[in-house]
Amino acid sequence: MSDPASQIEFRDFDFERHFAFALDHHFELIREHLPDWDAGQAGAKLYEAHVKEITHDPCCRIWVGELEGRPVALIEASFRPNFSPAVGHISDVYVVPDLRRRGIGARMMKTAEDWLKSQGASSVDLNVNALNENAIILYRKLGYDTHQLNMKKPLK
Numbered sequence: 001m002s003d004p005a006s007q008i009e010f011r012d013f014d015f016e017r018h019f020a021f022a023l024d025h026h027f028e029l030i031r032e033h034l035p036d037w038d039a040g041q042a043g044a045k046l047y048e049a050h051v052k053e054i055t056h057d058p059c060c061r062i063w064v065g066e067l068e069g070r071p072v073a074l075i076e077a078s079f080r081p082n083f084s085p086a087v088g089h090i091s092d093v094y095v096v097p098d099l100r101r102r103g104i105g106a107r108m109m110k111t112a113e114d115w116l117k118s119q120g121a122s123s124v125d126l127n128v129n130a131l132n133e134n135a136i137i138l139y140r141k142l143g144y145d146t147h148q149l150n151m152k153k154p155l156k
């Protein structure tokens, strides 16, 4: 049987079909890497508002990878053509645990980068938690380099 990863189809985000999946992944990321963020009711409302806003924004796009109709991966990209410099942005890269290390993350990144380029972006940036080693390995392998450090300290 062929590798399921090769059968994944990337579709544009559809709120009714994909929101529950996207919220699960959003919360998973918060629990693992963003302890200051709210993974409760208020956080869910904020995320819902964000997703609704960007699905109506022509400068933003979310793709969902589907395997036999089941959402299994997600990526978000945005680009403001009137802004300078012409930098696109990628965020919320996610693949369900049982399908990782099959090249899906890299394929999604290529899909997002191709779209950003088609919109006029000459480069692309993204933010990643410094402790998220797997994602950092993926991004470095795809040619991303550290160009800015985001620093933080707790206020007592």
Ligand SMILES: CC(C)(COP(=O)(O)OP(=O)(O)OC[C@H]1O[C@@H](n2cnc3c(N)ncnc32)[C@H](O)[C@@H]1OP(=O)(O)O)[C@@H](O)C(=O)NCCC(=O)NCCS
Residues within 6 Å of the ligand: 029, 092, 093, 094, 095, 096, 099, 100, 101, 102, 103, 104, 105, 106, 107, 127, 128, 129, 132, 134, 135, 137, 138, 139, 141
């Ligand atoms: C990060 C993530 C999206 C990677 O997706 P993926 O589909 O597993 O990535 P790929 O299979 O395309 O990996 C491509 C390359 O990245 C590197 N890589 C990815 N995951 C890795 C891991 N767990 N350990 C080491 N290297 C890894 C490898 O070099 C890999 O190539 P290889 O498998 O031929 O060695 C996935 O692990 C994920 O969803 N993690 C949780 C959400 C998250 O942290 N997202 C990033 C937010 S910034």
